[in-house]
Amino acid sequence: xxxxxxxxxxxxxxxxxxxxxxxxxxxxxxxxxxxxxxxxxxxxxxxxxxxxxxxxxxxxxxxxxxxxxxxxxxxxxxxxxxxxxxxxxxxxxxxxxxxxxxxxxxxxxxxxxxxxxxxxxxxxxxxxxxxxxxxxxx
Numbered sequence: 001x002x003x004x005x006x007x008x009x010x011x012x013x014x015x016x017x018x019x020x021x022x023x024x025x026x027x028x029x030x031x032x033x034x035x036x037x038x039x040x041x042x043x044x045x046x047x048x049x050x051x052x053x054x055x056x057x058x059x060x061x062x063x064x065x066x067x068x069x070x071x072x073x074x075x076x077x078x079x080x081x082x083x084x085x086x087x088x089x090x091x092x093x094x095x096x097x098x099x100x101x102x103x104x105x106x107x108x109x110x111x112x113x114x115x116x117x118x119x120x121x122x123x124x125x126x127x128x129x130x131x132x133x134x135x136x137x138x
Contacts, residue, residue: 020134022046028073031061035069042075050075053128060126063103064096071096078119079133087116092133 025042034040040052052074061069077092091098091114099109104125105118122130 023048023050023131024077024133025050025075025131028075028077030070031057031064031072031074032069034074035061051128053126056126056128060100060104060129064100068096068100072100073097074129075131076101076129077131077133078114079135081135089114089116089119089132
């Protein structure tokens with residue numbers, strides 16, 4: 001009986017997390033490509049088109065070199081992991097993306113974890129470039 005409850009609980013949370021993650025990108029695009037697009041956007045895992053603000057992309061890209069823009073992809077995904085401490089999130093991305101975010105926030109360049117006040121700062125400055133996701137594991 002207890003085993004069935006655990007399975008049901010796990011299934012419930014997996015379904016809830018899946019619903020919360022519907023805004024995550026199906027794929028991400030390099031900034032260099034987005035800057036050349038007339039209508040920069042991404043497609044979510046539920047096939048919804050989400051537009052980027054081109055001015056935000058331009059400002060965000062000013063923190064990186066032209067060569068780096070081919071390897072920095074948007075949107076940047078920030079994930080709340082179930083087991084992490086309250087207010088602690090993880091930046092999902094390559095080293096250049098993490099370095100760029102940390103440069104903007106004036107933090108050590110290799111810091112992968114980010115805290116709620118910093119996320120709020122990023123979302124105020126670049127609301128269309130970031131998306132929150134959630135991970136759950138038992």
